[in-house]
Amino acid sequence: MKHLISIFLLFLSFSVFSDENPTVLMETSQGPIIIELYPTLAPKTVDNFLKYVQTDGFKQTTFHRIINNFMIQGGGFEVSGKKAVTFAAIENESRNGLSNKRGTIAMARTNNPHSATRQFFINHNDNHFLDAQDERWGYSVFGKVIKGMEVVDKIAMVKTGAGDKPIQTVIINRISAGKK
Template identity: 55%
Template sequence: MGEYPLLAEFLLISRLTRIFRCTIASAVHGANKVNPNQSTLPVIPSLSVTHLLLVLLASLAISFPVLAGSDTVDQPLPQVRMETSEGVIEIMLRPDVAPKTVENFLSYVDSGFYEGTIFHRVIPGFMIQGGGFDRNLGRKDTRTPIPNEASPTLRNLRGTLAMARTSQPHSATSQFFINVVDNPYLNASDNPRKWGYAVFGKVTEGMGVVDAIARKQTGYSSGMADVPNDPIIIRSITVIDSGDASGK
């Protein structure tokens, strides 16, 4: 399947090369016609040739990035449907950037772990967090923490899904959050001391539901702040398009 785009690129290059050669020949012929007494090596108008060279090089430069970009666009990505007491949120996952994080999340999804959990931390103008407590604020047992895959490629922008963790960079388990606004200070950076928070997906439908959850009244409960007064329940999370969960 990948050979077809390469063939198209080859044909494009060949076509441009033929046009380039024909134009040079025409330019030479035209130069000789205008100056019949000049040397047998006519001076081709430099502007025309330079312009054509730039066109050829620009065409190649544009063509190959499009090929690379199309591979990313065409890659099927897994999608999940989150049914909450406030409505439905659909999310596209990014195993191509955060494969271990997506694998971990889907393992919790497949086991039914998230059914009956809540959004236990809700802060307007920041994010909504869930996936670790039941409606009575009982903490659920989780699997082994995963490596932090935070990447500058995926930033904590509005609508992105990221892993919650403690102050330890590699402590994420089941809890996640959805950014309600752009939160650049949560991003990974080249500074080894700033790991960032791993983004591994983005809301494709249901940001209105996310915003509605973010506006809920909150308070203190069981020693935790920002807990919604009325529980926001995650009824289920199901895979609606398995895509390529491996990211390969």
């Protein structure tokens, strides 16, 4: 009941956010997080993320990698542990002027800079070393937590085991589109 009231209040508060940028509500097992997306600065990345949102692609996925004071990574694995189905990889937009600061959301990828599909991470600290520098590609920031950073902090504190995998499963129940 407490989470339902929190979610209701967060939806009511959408009206105070920018009319220019879309927002999403990330409902997690640890509480709700509202994220503002930046389609002007990261159009391909935001479009890709919203495709997963619109198809309920993040429903019942997990934060599968958690490193306190660094980041929480999710969206790529179902609660069962099975790897989630992906759309095609997208072009890296890390040279968009956005920085991997605390509370920003960015795309996870492999060593191939243009390999991001569905996995994302929320920076738990200022991680400027993840930004594009000179000839080196970075990790594409495409939004920022605008409500619920205390939930991110709570998730970051979850105990982890091998491979930074949380011992207690942290579930992304659903991500839904907010006000545009």
